[in-house]
Amino acid sequence: MNASEMYQSRLKTVDECVKLLKSGDRLILGHAVGEPTTFTRRMAEMAKDLGLKDIEVNHLVYLGGGEYLDPSLGECFHNNSEFVGAPVRQAIKEKRADFTPCFFHEFPRMIREGYITPDVFACQCTPPDKFGYVNLGVSCDYALAAIEKASTVIMEVNDQMPVTYGSTFVHVSEVDAFFESSHPLPEIQPPKIGEVEKKIGKYVADLIPDGACIQLGIGALPDAILSFLGDKKDLGVHTEMISDGTIPLIESGVINGKKKQTFQGKIVSTFFMGTKKFYDFIDHNPAIQMMPVDYTNDPDIIAQNDNLISVNSCIQVDLMGQVCSEAIGERQISGIGGQLDFIRGANRSKGGKAILAMASTTKGISKIVPYLDHGAPVTTDRCDVDYIVTEYGVASLRGQTLRERARRLINIAHPDFRPELIKEWERRFNRTWEG
Ligand code: COA
DSSP states (O other): HHHHHHHHHBBHHHHHHHHOEEEEEEEEEOOGGGGGGHHHHHHHHHHHHOOOOOEEESSSOOOOOOOOOOGGTTTTTEEESSSSSSHHHHHHHHOEEEEEEEOGGGHHHHHTTTTSOOOOEEEEEEEOOSSSSOTTTOTTTTHHHHHHHEEEEEEEEEETSSSOOTTTEGGGGGSEEEEOOOOOOOOOOOOOOHHHHHHHHHHHHHHHTTTTTEEESHHHHHHHHHGTTTTTSSSSOOOSHHHHHHGHHHHHBBBTTTTTTTTTTTTEEEEOOOOOHHHHTTTTTTTEEOOOOOOOOOHHHHHTTTTTTEEOOOOOTTOOOOOSSSSSEEEEEEEEEEEEHHHHHEEEEEEEEEEEEOSSSSSTEEEEEEHHHHHHHBBBBBTTOEEEEETTTTEEEOOOHHHHHHHHTTTTGGGGGHHHHHHHHEEEEEEOOOO
């Protein structure tokens, strides 16, 4: 049987694909924009009629409609995520969903070593090419590990999925069932850039030298920072994801990857989230190199590039420089993702810097605090933390004493909260404020 005949023989309807699920299965979904949304919607609609019970739905970033999370389907599905996206936050808040802490770069290993092995893996892909390969398009990350280990692999063949180059090609013989669909991919709109973002963007841009290799994390600020890099020269990209903000820099030649030590000239990433304009931009783009997340996010691989500057965001920083980036107190609202992967990689890179950028306040409360909120996990610990940037400046914390770290952090806190933080500093270090 040739590849084309094999594809035809495995082509089913979406309902036939849903019927491959069995009660008690663990279903791992394709990541972020790679989620098979037609499949997950039908699975929620059909679950009760099929008598499905106790299916663990596992994923990292999740952008879908969250139909399977409806409380009325509680017997059918149970969520376990390694990253809490907006649709899952309510289920987590109501204790209907679980969270498993995990470094993003270790997730493929968790799958391969049997910690979180899928019974079923379902994702989106492109139609097969003339050689019999479908393409994973926007999401490479853990898909190859999941395809290797899942008993059943289901793919939603969406002709609007872009083709990306790199480790994204999968032969049809590795997939058990396909169904075809045609719909636009979920879009993430670029962030709004206000005065605070402009000031932070300027401070971060000043920390990025010409020739640097950059990583930009998830959240509004990392993407906003790109708009301040237009005057730089010879930037490279080694990241876990990028979005629309990179397009002008690539088109103008600011990002050209000339100075990179790995994949020179290429933009290395493991997933993409953006607008349709961005998905069109990456389609068959020879500058793009998609790699599995156990490559892109391995701190030792990251560090092979000199001047690796990572830019991520966070929720709260205490006066020792301990950072929470994933929860508000006990309530998980996000995940560890690749934050520490890139902070460690940047810290090991020759000339590297690890930057955490955040507004000094949110909803009228300070994000720089004497102690992290009760129950808040430490995402980036005080030994790994490097630079914290707010709209009031830059605090370089590596190699600094606890007293000096606290002083530097207070100086970039919002002025309204400084008196209270200074009082804490004077109590903690038994001396008068040094300014
Ligand atoms: N106290 C209380 N609430 C807080 C808070 C704090 N200290 N900090 C943030 N929040 C709230 C915000 O007000 C916002 O609330 P809303 O949803 O009701 O508007 C919500 O938490 C999200 O904060 P925001 O700053 O808007 O998020 P963002 O989209 O810019 O993302 C992170 C910021 C930290 C959540 C995001 O960067 C992240 O998930 N990081 C961890 C993973 C990571 O860094 N990966 C890197 C590689 S991709």
